[in-house]
Every structure is written in C-alpha cells, then in structure tokens.
Amino acid sequence: MFNERLIPWFRQSKIEALFLKKDPNVRWASGFKGKDSCVLMTPDGGFLITDPRYTEQAELEAPDFTLVNWRAVGGTMMKALAHVCKEQNIKSIGFESDALSFGEYSQLKAETDAELIPTENVVENLRSIKTPEEIEDLRAACEISCRAFYRILDDIRVGVTEKELAAKLSSYMVFEGADTKPYGNILISGPNTSLLHGIPSERAVQYGDFVLMDYGCQFNGYMSDMTRTVVVGKASEKQREVYDLVKRMLEDSLAVMKAGTKCKDVYEASVQAIKDTPYYPYHYNGLGHGIGLFVHEVPFIRPGAAAVYEENVVTTIEPGLYIPGWGGVRIEDQVIIKDGGNENLIRVSHDLIEL
Numbered sequence: 001m002f003n004e005r006l007i008p009w010f011r012q013s014k015i016e017a018l019f020l021k022k023d024p025n026v027r028w029a030s031g032f033k034g035k036d037s038c039v040l041m042t043p044d045g046g047f048l049i050t051d052p053r054y055t056e057q058a059e060l061e062a063p064d065f066t067l068v069n070w071r072a073v074g075g076t077m078m079k080a081l082a083h084v085c086k087e088q089n090i091k092s093i094g095f096e097s098d099a100l101s102f103g104e105y106s107q108l109k110a111e112t113d114a115e116l117i118p119t120e121n122v123v124e125n126l127r128s129i130k131t132p133e134e135i136e137d138l139r140a141a142c143e144i145s146c147r148a149f150y151r152i153l154d155d156i157r158v159g160v161t162e163k164e165l166a167a168k169l170s171s172y173m174v175f176e177g178a179d180t181k182p183y184g185n186i187l188i189s190g191p192n193t194s195l196l197h198g199i200p201s202e203r204a205v206q207y208g209d210f211v212l213m214d215y216g217c218q219f220n221g222y223m224s225d226m227t228r229t230v231v232v233g234k235a236s237e238k239q240r241e242v243y244d245l246v247k248r249m250l251e252d253s254l255a256v257m258k259a260g261t262k263c264k265d266v267y268e269a270s271v272q273a274i275k276d277t278p279y280y281p282y283h284y285n286g287l288g289h290g291i292g293l294f295v296h297e298v299p300f301i302r303p304g305a306a307a308v309y310e311e312n313v314v315t316t317i318e319p320g321l322y323i324p325g326w327g328g329v330r331i332e333d334q335v336i337i338k339d340g341g342n343e344n345l346i347r348v349s350h351d352l353i354e355l
C-alpha cells in the first residue's frame, strides 16, 4: 500500500524523495509491519529496503513497493539507499532528523550526491489524524485493555506482588485478543505510586494501598494506553481527597477536548481544580499525547502547546498527582477528537474503586 497522503507534502516541499526509517512511519507509508527496514518514498512510488529475514513478508505486505535487499545491493542499508537514489536520478532526499544516527548520516552523505534535507514530524503529523480503519483498530485495542482491567481486579489482594499482577495483566490482554506484545506495564502499589514511570517490583500489596495500573496493548499494531488507580480496602480521607481532585482534573480536561481546541487549553482546564489547593505542586504538566502505531506521538498536551486538535486525532488524557513518599493517583483515558466533543474509548468508570 503506497500512502497517497504524502503527495501534498512532496508538492509543497519540492523535495524529490522522503527517506523513512522509524518502524511506525515505515508501516504507515508502506503497510510493511517488520523491523530494521526503511522506505524511500517518491511521488511516483516507493522502495522498501530490507534484508532476507523480511523479503517474503515485505512482498505480502507492501506489494506496490520495489523491494531492495541491502545485503545484495551495497552491503549496508545506506549504500543500498544511495544506489536507489542514483538509479532514480534523485537529487534531494528528506530524512527524519530525529531518527538517523550520526554514523548513518555520515555514511549516506559519503555515498550520495543528492542533497540531504532534515525533516521533522512529516509523517507523524499526517499520522496523527486517523482513518476509519485505524480508529477501528484503536477501538479494539482499548476494548481489550478495558476487559483486562475487569479481570485483574479479581487478582488484586493483600500479599500479591506488583510483578505477579503485571504478568497477569499482560497475559489477560493477549488472551482478550491483543497482539503478543503488551508493552511495559506500570503496575505499582503503595508509596511507589508517586513514581510516574515506576517499574513493577517484588513489593507485596498491603491493606490500604493505592494500586496504579498504567498499561496498554496493541491490536493490529495500534495501541491503547489507559491508567486506573484503585484502593485495596477502604480509602483514607486523604486518598479520597487526592483521587477526587484527579478525577475532576480529568473530567475538566475532557470537557474542552474537541476539534479546534489548542493543546495548551486542555492543560489549563486540567489545573483549574488544583490551582488553589496545596496539591498544585504535585501535578505533572505532560498531560497527554497522540497515540496510534506508536505510544507517545504528536500532538502533546503541555503548558503553552500551540497544536490545535483536528477531527479524528486520537489522544490520551492523563492527569495525576504524585506526592513523594506518600503515593500518587493517575487516571488516563484515550479519546477520539470530534467536532464539538470527543468519544472516550476507555469505558471504565472514573469513580474510585475500593477492593
């Protein structure tokens, strides 16, 4: 599948070819789902540069592309790329400035006479707006995560370790239909919950703990990302106070998320509930991110972020309060931006669950 959505960029940039190396960008542009491969896109067609581990798969998944086996052509990916450019008489190549290593860039520069032009987020910006097919895959990934959530609730009890719960949660997603690579779950408990990206440990869950689960899966390569924080036993007054503030932050954010909203305005909406409370210093201002074939993508919700939501952007929204040594709460949903509002793909209540 040659992605026609790049054509306007070629027209506007006047660059003759676009060299893509990041796996999600290669997949989006060509349909090829393998790794360690790259594509060269031109307005007239695409070249997929790979090695014999992937040639059969590439023929099946990217039938419109000209396959180049770099082991046979040049012996390195950069030499093969330079060879294709010479053959096609390509004089300018855009490349992903945040993906090419210095070594690769140097090698390519030595091998080609074409002008090398750094680009940023060309495919990411196009990719941020999802097609109906992409939305169906994202919806399926979110539904799988939600079903896994209800299953893991039965396992959370005093004495079970964070690692055991993380392993079960991952397996539930696969049994519920996810691709076999559920990603790095954050499943942490008690005082560990103030660690924004804490790693599941041997810590055993205790009565009164928060258990924070930030996790997701892929369905046909498309990702879900959700977070819920529950309490084991009865919540203390302070736990409930912090939880209710985060819930308000989330719901105030969701209320403004629609086509035309600037990302910075979502951030501003999220802090209304805490700005006059002692908890304000404990929020984190990275509040959400686009999501699709990769987990953290444009547009990002941050203070001052000028990006404006367009219809069919899919994004997370994940406010939290993190109090070092005490614990933290995060609640994260994943939504489709629509005209006049959004559709929430995470259909699990925002209310505090006491187990």
Ligand SMILES: [Mn+2]
Pocket: 225, 226, 289, 316, 318, 332
């Ligand atoms: Mn997230």
